Amino acid sequence: MAATLKDVAARAGVSVKTVSNVVNGYTFVTEQNRLRVQEAIEQLGYVPNIGARNLRKGRTGFVTLAVPELTNPYFAELCGLVMTAAARHDWTVLIEQTGGVREQELTVVDAAHRSLVDAIIFSPIGLHPTDLAESGIDTPLVLLGERALNGRAHHVAIDNVAAATTATTHLVDLGRRRIAAIGDQPGPHGTAALRRRGYLRALEAAAITPDPALVVSAASYSRAEGAAAMRHLLALPAPPDAVFCFNDLLAIGALCALRDRGLSVPGDVAVVGFDAIDEGNYTAPRLTTIAPDKSAIAEAAVTLAHTANRDGSQDPRDVVTPFTLVVRESTTI
Known part of the structure; x- marks a missing residue:
């Protein structure tokens, strides 16, 4: 016994x-x-008996972290950082993969609504702005990334427009003029829209007329999509001399396509990525990238969730975390 x-x-x-x-x-x-x-x-x-202890404290001891895909190194790294931050509050993190599908994201919200967890931290893609209002959720909720959903929950993100402007301006400052963008997607909201806006803002500031042919869509932010987009760009009558990729996986695919064509990076084409995943340290050449402060994102998200869980505070807060441009050999020799 x-x-x-x-x-x-x-x-x-x-x-x-x-x-x-x-x-x-x-x-x-x-x-x-x-x-x-x-x-x-x-x-x-x-x-x-942790369960009994949490019951006496009016808490479950669990927090949900929901992300679109765990195979994306950015989200995998973020999960580890959130788990570390949550452990300091005696929280166990339950990780959900939604695939960015609205129905799956609604399931996560429903679990929070039924008080199965103390808080929920997640990066939504498919949710509509009205979904949270209609759910009646009163569990602390922290959104990550671009979808603030009309300020109905706490929100933690970097300034994606400013970050994309910084990345593109770096290429402009290197003397590049035919600067392509890989990763565009339809819709006025989300990652692609904000990073496209920053890209165009940098071109405008440099008095460079945008060429629609240089903005290439990507169905997913994967290496394969980046390689395919780069091959498309290289087949243009006037190929680019630089490319800003909306994430590092796209950039790694672009580097592969350039290498297959025997082109020099950055001599022929300079490449910038976004996310600062560890893999970028080991590409050939090493990848210049925008580095969101992932530790700050994780800490801010867990702190907001914990504070709201402890004192019932539900006034939505919008936290903007830092980013830096990490310059490596894919843009400078």
């Missing part, structure tokens, strides 16, 4: 309350009693 608090208290010669204080990490216990309780716990093999 599993040892109980009473068993530990009897073995240590202290009260059940003292054992509870030690188990919960409270400081108002003498060092002598703390050592006696810890020794009794070890001797009896006592394991705290």
